[in-house]
Amino acid sequence: MESVKSQSYDVHINELAEASLNQHVANRDYSKIFVLVDENTKTHCLPKFEKIFQHPIDAILEIQSGEENKHIHTCLQLWEDLSNLGGDRKSLLLNLGGGVLTDMGGFVASTFKRGIDFINIPTTLLSMVDASIGGKTGVDLGSLKNQIGVINQPEMVLIFPEFLKTLDQRQVISGYAEMLKHGLIQDKEYWEDLTEKGGFTDASCIQRSIAIKNKVVLQDPTEKGLRKILNFGHTLGHAIESYCLDNPDKKTLLHGEAIAAGMVLEGYLSHELRGLPKLSLDEIKKGFSKYFDKVDFTTDDIEAILQLLKYDKKNSHGNVNFVLLQSIGEAVTDVKIPEELFHKAFAYYKE
Structure with missing residues (x-):
């Protein structure tokens, strides 16, 4: 299926997504590769992703799912994790999850060391059709939606409709x-x-x-x-x-x-x-x-x-x-x- 070309990146679907990801990483000299998941995508999506991804993963970072966790305190923990695990400006963050995770993962990547590469792999229908396009990243301020954030583009977005079978x-x-x-x-x-x-x-x-x-x-x-x-x-x-x-x-x-x-x-x-x-x-x-x-x-x-x-x-x-x-x-x-x-x-x- 044909890819969608956005500002500075492409949205790839199914087989093209798999091939584009592996080729991109093969062509870049990333110092560390991190994958961000929540408890749901860790169980239901990460095993499938690891079969697709042909390169070593240095660490899996995990957050709690849900809008109530989309706040700066979660970002602080992720910035500390990246730093403690040796992340630097040549690191890559792969965001494997729904809109909360890709919004927050994109924001964390955009601000860590003043910006590292990130790739979004949305796993919910909402994140595939909405959060996958446009480069909006950020977190909530209390219960107020998306008050803190930046517009910054991922390296690419990868759509695997197979992940939708894991959802209720x-x-x-x-x-x-x-x-x-x-x-x-x-x-x-x-x-x-x-x-x-x-x-x-x-x-x-x-x-x-x-x-x-x-x-x-x-x-x-x-x-x-x-x-x-x-x-x-x-x-x-x-x-x-x-x-x-x-x-x-x-x-x-x-x-x-x-x-x-x-x-x-x-x-x-x-x-x-x-x-x-x-x-x-x-x-x-x-x-x-x-x-x-x-x-x-x-x-x-x-x-x-x-x-x-x-x-x-x-x-x-x-x-x-x-x-x-x-x-x-x-x-x-x-x-x-x-x-x-x-x-x-x-x-x-x-x-």
């Missing part, structure tokens, strides 16, 4: 939310294919999502304009995710579950402010309801979620900026929302 269905469906988003913001036909036919774990669908995100990132690598459309659903979605993560009385949501709710809510705002047809809005809500359970929000929950919007990293000059849809497949950026519409959006979501 909830994790797979979480990644599906980002694929649906790609259709909503850029490709109506892709949205229709996904909602009508499914097949979202097929390598061809994964490649199509990667290509859509890559096309956007190539035009705006540092998120000055067009790249903002990738945040559709994420302004309210991140606030929902942070609130549920920080509130012991609420069920912790996976990223895709929170973003799915965010896209329905921001779809309603799109209908009110940008003329998204009501039929399209209802189609979006129906599309997500096929795969994602409705989240129960009380009045107090909604107020707390809206308070978290002020911490969104896309804010500018004190304004909360939203990405909305004019139609399915066409997004607009930097829209400001009248406060009373938020409550109407939640009311529509709860219907």
